[in-house]
Amino acid sequence: MTPVLLVLLVLLASALGGCAVTAARRTLRVVEVHGESMEPGLRSGDRVLVRRLRPGRPGRSRGRVRRGDVVVISRVGPGEGFALDGGTNLVIKRAAAVAGDPIPPGFEALGETRVPPGRLFVLGDNPSRSTDSRHWGLLPETRITGVVLRRLHG
Template sequence: MLILVALVAAAAAGAVAGARWTLRVVEVHGESMEPGLWPGDRVLMRRLRPRQVGRRVRPGDVVVISRVGPGEGFLLDGGTNLVIKRVAAMAGDPVPAGLEALGEARVPPGRLLVLGDNARRSTDSRHWGFLPESRITGVVLRRLDA
């Protein structure tokens, strides 16, 4: 009986540790995703490994990306090296109208195109070009109520 209790406790501890690695609450800083997300909003993010991006991310999803360059993007979690954007197109998808300057008709393999919802206040694929899928660190599951 004691061994069964120890096994159950170990399994529960493993599940909690796994959830802590997988899920993360981050706070929004910046205006690039207004009106959907505002500065001070908190979102629940599911972390992804690079090999999961093609299976778990779809156009329209809001994703968390490792920072592209100094001073660029939309800061999360009090100024970490993360930005948040909406996926406009994945590898193989047609490049959306108005972004022909990127020089491709379709998004190249292993890349994606991301945009901020507030185009006037967003630095995104219009500035960076196509991002490697490996830059995706997670997908936003939902905005949390205050």
């Protein structure tokens, strides 16, 4: 292999590696959990890998959040939920029902029998320590900024 070809291959590999890192940063992020609302599955101090979601249009399902997913939500209001990622305005909850799903039993006071398109019903895994759809009602799907892929170890 000629030195020129070797240099070109090294430059190409570096460029591809840089593109891969940039793409990963656009689609993934690591956040640290603060608070008790998702215990015992996620505890304060845990770090989670999150797949970012592109902003969607209201009323149009993005098809990326499924019932049971743990989701990252832009903060609903002052002092509600808990912060992630060093105090940013995000909360983490479980998608208990998504568009088209029946409203979970006991929550009929929301005035709906099914979750309407573009909405989401979220709950914390630790109900006694969670502020969620029981307080906020149905959330716009556009508030979802990401889906937790997994908890990271040490």
